[in-house]
Amino acid sequence: MNADLLKQHLKREGATLVGIGDISEALSSEIMHLNRGIAIAVNRNLNRGTVEILSRLQGLAVSWLSVRGFRNLSIPPDSDRQKDKLITKLYKLFCHKTAATCSGLGWVGKNGLVINREYGSKLSWATVLTNAPLLPDRPIRESECGDCDLCVRHCPSGAVTGHHWSVREHGKKLVAYEKCAALKNVRQSIEGKPNCGFCVTVCPYSRNGKKKAANS
Amino acid sequence: MADEARKKEILEKLRNGVIQYDEDACREGANEAVAEGLDANEAIFDGLVSGMEEVGRLFEAQEYFVPEILMCADALYAGLDILKPHCKQMDLGVKGSVVIGTVEGDVHDIGKNLVKMMFDVAGFHVYDLGRDVPLDKFVDEQLKTDSELVCLSAMMTTSMVGMPKVIEKIKAKNPNCMIMIGGAPTSKDLADKWGADGYAEDASNALKEAIKMVAFLKKLRDEKAAKQ
Numbered sequence: 001m002n003a004d005l006l007k008q009h010l011k012r013e014g015a016t017l018v019g020i021g022d023i024s025e026a027l028s029s030e031i032m033h034l035n036r037g038i039a040i041a042v043n044r045n046l047n048r049g050t051v052e053i054l055s056r057l058q059g060l061a062v063s064w065l066s067v068r069g070f071r072n073l074s075i076p077p078d079s080d081r082q083k084d085k086l087i088t089k090l091y092k093l094f095c096h097k098t099a100a101t102c103s104g105l106g107w108v109g110k111n112g113l114v115i116n117r118e119y120g121s122k123l124s125w126a127t128v129l130t131n132a133p134l135l136p137d138r139p140i141r142e143s144e145c146g147d148c149d150l151c152v153r154h155c156p157s158g159a160v161t162g163h164h165w166s167v168r169e170h171g172k173k174l175v176a177y178e179k180c181a182a183l184k185n186v187r188q189s190i191e192g193k194p195n196c197g198f199c200v201t202v203c204p205y206s207r208n209g210k211k212k213a214a215n216s
Numbered sequence: 217m218a219d220e221a222r223k224k225e226i227l228e229k230l231r232n233g234v235i236q237y238d239e240d241a242c243r244e245g246a247n248e249a250v251a252e253g254l255d256a257n258e259a260i261f262d263g264l265v266s267g268m269e270e271v272g273r274l275f276e277a278q279e280y281f282v283p284e285i286l287m288c289a290d291a292l293y294a295g296l297d298i299l300k301p302h303c304k305q306m307d308l309g310v311k312g313s314v315v316i317g318t319v320e321g322d323v324h325d326i327g328k329n330l331v332k333m334m335f336d337v338a339g340f341h342v343y344d345l346g347r348d349v350p351l352d353k354f355v356d357e358q359l360k361t362d363s364e365l366v367c368l369s370a371m372m373t374t375s376m377v378g379m380p381k382v383i384e385k386i387k388a389k390n391p392n393c394m395i396m397i398g399g400a401p402t403s404k405d406l407a408d409k410w411g412a413d414g415y416a417e418d419a420s421n422a423l424k425e426a427i428k429m430v431a432f433l434k435k436l437r438d439e440k441a442a443k444q
Contacts, residue, residue, distance in 0.1 A: 030282040031283060034283075085286075085290045086286040086287075086289045087286040
């Protein structure tokens with residue numbers, strides 16, 4: 001089943017990127033029947049209220065699938081912050097990074113974030129899982145960070161280990177999140193803003209993305 | 217008090233709200249029930265829970281999968297939150313409290329949570345120990361709370377082996393306590409062998425058993441009402 005219609009539909013409505021991933025390998029038994037992941041990305045540079053935009057796009061994808069009689073499950077962009085419902089327990093069974101890499105929209109960088117060739121790590125992601133037999137895009141299975149280690153050197157908490165991500169080595173520790181979190185706590189108490197964002201801003205891919213956005 | 221046709225309409229709204237996992241519909245139905253003086257217990261059991269029973273059927277028929285079940289349960293809770301304060305404490309003739317948890321070494325708690333929810337609805341006092349619960353914690357909690365029922369859940373054969381130890385310890389300290397087990401690898405035979413009093417059969421979905429329990433409680437309630 002061709003996914004171009006759906007992709008065009010979502011892009012017209014404000015999605016920066018849309019990809020279809022064959023995610024069968026990454027699913028646990030509870031959601032095994034939903035073997036396609038629709039990765040939807042929005043460029044944070046261009047938009048405020050990214051979460052709202054993504055949620056709206058997700059809603060559009062869900063209705064597109066539902067009227068065609070397919071099952072679906074939305075993993076919201078801020079899935080880690082939602083805890084008050086039962087369905088939120090399923091969110092952690094699947095992460096946006098998997099949908100992004102399976103649909104070829106990026107790889108997981110040394111900084112532990114999805115890096116897209118055009119936009120770097122400046123994208124926010126939402127995923128819709130579905131059983132619709134959409135034609136999947138070609139996945140990215142290896143890191144394309146190469147020798148670049150800017151994020152390793154610039155991370156103020158020394159959390160970025162510098163390892164390469166690969167689909168074959170699932171669970172390899174790319175970032176020492178406890179170090180990152182410790183710094184976030186300090187920053188939160190001093191400045192009221194937890195994120196430093198160096199690992200995003202130093203990434204050459206993210207910078208190119210920004211230039212492109214400014215030019216267009 | 218609303219007339220019969222209106223009452224039916226509200227109950228139907230609650231029921232369908234759960235089945236179609238429509239939280240807004242459940243909230244709306246619950247608010248209407250409260251505003252129009254419908255009996256809250258009736259709204260819960262003949263509306264929300266009746267919907268959940270249908271969901272259980274759809275799950276068995278493989279029309280619904282785990283995500284749908286959870287969304288349905290969320291919709292049920294949305295209505296329940298509104299109705300619960302208006303509930304008369306249900307006297308089911310089965311008073312009691314229950315200690316529930318997933319045994320040590322096991323982090324699967326979706327089934328356990330659904331069972332817990334149904335106990336909640338039925339008016340039990342639930343002490344939820346969560347998941348990956350150290351075996352002695354069940355024993356201690358049962359003694360501390362003097363609960364009539366202990367429910368043990370496990371999704372893996374590796375964690376299931378903790379169950380007979382808990383059962384033995386609880387029975388040694390308090391022979392009157394009832395113990396029920398459930399979870400994918402467990403069975404009626406194992407429950408009997410280990411000396412458990414009950415078994416939540418086919419526990420890849422503990423929901424089904426919970427629904428049976430609620431249906432059973434409902435029957436008790438109805439029988440009691442008939443006697444009066």
